Amino acid sequence: MGEKCTSGRPLSLIRMELSQNALRQTFRSRTSVTVQPEPTDADCIARVRQGDRAAFDTLVVRYQDRLSTTLTRLMGSADDALDIAQDAFVQAFTKLDSFQQNSAFYTWLYRIAFNLAMSHARKRRPVSIMHTDDRTCTIEPASTESSPDDLLQQSERAAQVHAAIQQLPEEHRVVVVLRELEGCDYQQIADILDIPVGTVRSRLFRARTQLKEKLATMVE
Structure with missing residues (x-):
């Protein structure tokens, strides 16, 4: 006969149940580690304000590529854009206590970056023409069925658009x-530039009109 405990149940069955319980507990522990949600911007900001300076690194990693890309499109120089982006993050960190969280963190960050970019641009006239490499010529995605001639025309058109901008x-x-290029809505642009939405609309209308005129001249 097999060995039994005082409850009359086989010890082998009890051992199996204990082993299964241990496996389930281990699985739950591992699952709880892997499915932890990413901290929100607000979470990171709260941790930084509590003295956890490393929490700001999460915000840097989250937005550095997007910010640098936007600044490159705006300024025409990837090197200048990287410098401005770094300065913007430094300012955002040092001024974080003044951030009222009335807007999204990236909106506030972009506002800092754009102010720095505009100040930089005023000191370095004329503005350089944007490089038209693969990283910036992305206004319209190329069709996978495009011929080499079509791809060349799309690339040339993108270069003309960027130059006109x-x-x-x-x-x-x-x-x-x-x-x-960034797909921001009118309210986001207004928040970033600290101007009324109506001003955004009027500037965009005039900008589009000027772009059409410049592009028409380029293709003549």
């Missing part, structure tokens, strides 16, 4: 980049 007045260039 760089020739716009500063206040018009900013709204075009944010709206047409």
Whole structure:
């Protein structure tokens, strides 16, 4: 006969149940580690304000590529954009206590970055023409069925658009980049630039009109 405990149940069955319970507990522990949600911007900000400076790294990793790309499109220089992005993060960190969280963190961050970019641009006239490499010529995705001639035409067209954008007045260039290239809505642009939504609409209308005129001249 097999060994039994005082309850009359086989010890082998009890051992099996204990082993299964241990496996379930281990699985739950591992699952709880792997499915932890990403901290929100608000969570990171709260932790930084409590003294956890490393929490700001999460915000940097989350937004550095997007911010640098936007600034490159705006300024025409990837190197300058990287410098401005780094300065913007430094300012955001040092001024974090003043952030009232009335808008999204990235909106506030972009506002800092754009102010720095505009200040930088005023010191370095004329504005350089944007490089038209694969990283920036992305206004319209190329069709997978496009012929080499079609791809060349799309690339040339993208280069013309970017060059025309760089020739716009500063206040018009900013709204075009944010709206047409970054996909920001009118309210987000207004928050970033700290101007009324109506001003965003009027500047964008004038910018689009100027772009059409410049592009028409380029293709003549």
